Structures are given as structure tokens and as C-alpha cells.
Amino acid sequence: MWSLFLNKRYSSPFTNPVFVSTLLIIFVLVCSNIHYTEYQITKDVLAFFLGPATVALAIPLYQNREVLFRNIIPSFAGLLAGSLVSIMVTVFLLKSLHLSSEIIRSMSLKTITTPIAIEVASIIHGDGILTAIFVILTGMVGAMTGPWIMNKMKIYHPLSRGLAFGTQAHGIGTAQAAAEGELQAAIAGVAMGLNGIFVSFLAPFVIPWLTK
Incomplete structure (x- = not known):
């Protein structure tokens, strides 16, 4: 939500929600010293919903x-x-x-x-x-x-x-x-x-x- 607000307030390629969110995730993982294998487990939960989300585009x-x-x-x-x-x-x-x-x-x-x-x-x-x-x-x-x-x-x-x-x-x-x-x-x-x-x-x- 914060990245969407930022993009609407300051419209720029560098405030794109995908770009901002990616940087934030990398920042949090590095600062928290979370290993990729640990992140992979939680990522798979989100990735599971990509299928239904893609199918939903048919609507x-x-x-x-x-x-x-x-x-x-x-x-x-x-x-x-x-x-x-x-x-x-x-x-x-x-x-x-x-x-x-x-x-x-x-x-x-x-x-x-x-x-x-x-x-x-x-x-x-x-x-x-x-x-x-x-x-x-x-x-x-x-x-x-x-x-x-x-x-x-x-x-x-x-x-x-x-x-x-x-x-x-x-x-x-x-x-x-x-x-x-x-x-x-x-x-x-x-x-x-x-x-x-x-x-x-x-x-x-x-x-x-x-x-x-």
C-alpha cells in the first residue's frame, strides 16, 4: 500500500510499486540476515496464489x-x-x-x-x-x-x-x-x-x- 501511495504521489519509473517493493524486500532480508532457503519457504506460499490470480484474469x-x-x-x-x-x-x-x-x-x-x-x-x-x-x-x-x-x-x-x-x-x-x-x-x-x-x-x- 505504501508503494502504491508513493507512486501516485511521486509518479516516476523509480517509484513503481514492483521496483520499490523489490528493493524493500532485499533490504529487509539483508538487514535481518535471513538466508534464501528460509525466504524460499514463505515465498512458496505466495507463489501458490499466482495460479488462481492468473486464472482470475479470465473474468x-x-x-x-x-x-x-x-x-x-x-x-x-x-x-x-x-x-x-x-x-x-x-x-x-x-x-x-x-x-x-x-x-x-x-x-x-x-x-x-x-x-x-x-x-x-x-x-x-x-x-x-x-x-x-x-x-x-x-x-x-x-x-x-x-x-x-x-x-x-x-x-x-x-x-x-x-x-x-x-x-x-x-x-x-x-x-x-x-x-x-x-x-x-x-x-x-x-x-x-x-x-x-x-x-x-x-x-x-x-x-x-x-x-x-
Whole structure:
């Protein structure tokens, strides 16, 4: 609640609730000298509710289904383009920096949710641990900077913002979309799921070819 109040009072990427909450948790764990294995036990309790929370996104989606159906073609086109462009830009940028093939393949999966990304990483010979780190960082950065960037670019339509959050910042972005509105949350949830499916099919063929 305090992080939400802070973000409303001082709107900035650095007052994003996800970013502030993460810093607070790290601060408390370090100051309390709590080991990760101890934290893991309590974290699993919260993680259990991620499943029901994700399923609950179907409710606002059903309530706003007419908006999605009216924009089904541009929505899918934007989603597919976002998936492909994200992979290609990441690969070409990292290749220009002369990073190893393993790092490139691991980071190219950064826009899909962690469980899917780790499984796909093993297929394309990436590192699952690196992939998980890149996925989490991407979600945080997307949630932090996404609203600011879209506001600067004058992108205010709920459907467009939801697609952007879900496609590029997966679960953490969907949480940010939910903070903006019901329609944004619904569209972001669909985008997150479909993006995971698209990349799962595309990655085993596209990424090895791009990283040759």
C-alpha cells in the first residue's frame, strides 16, 4: 500500500510499486540476515496464489471480450510483430557486442514468462538460470518504464497499453496493467499467454538461425 501511495504521489519509473517493493524486500532480508532457503519457504506460499490470480484474469477478459473481438486482427498482428521484433533486436544487438552464443540465446527469451522461458532455453541450448534472470529484469524494467514511455509517445488506448505490457513485460507487466485498469489487465493477460506460445514455436527455429 505504501508503494502504491508513493507512486501516485511521486509518479516516476523509480517509484513503481514492483521496483520499490523489490528493493524493500532485499533490504529487509539483508538487514535481518535471513538466508534464501528460509525466504524460499514463505515465498512458496505466495507463489501458490499466482495460479488462481492468473486464472482470475479470465473474468475481466470475458467482460471486455467485445473490445478484443472488434480489434482481433490488429491485436494479433501487433502481438506477432512484437514477439519477432523483440527476438531479432535482442540477437542483433548482443551479436554487435560480441557476446557468447549462450548469453544471446538465453537473453533472447526475455519477454516470455519464466517457466516457459526456462524450458525453451534448454531446447535452444541457452542457460536456464541466465534466462530466468533476464526475464525477471525485463519484466521489472518494462513495468517501471513502460507507462512513462507510452505516455511520452501519447499511447493512451487501454488495448494498446495492455498488449505492450503483456507482450514485452509478461507477468510483471500484466500486474502493472492491472493497476491501470480492468481492460488493460485483461488484454495483457491474453498477450502474455499468446506471446509465450508464439515464442515457444518460433524460438527453436528463429534463434539458432539468427545466432549462426
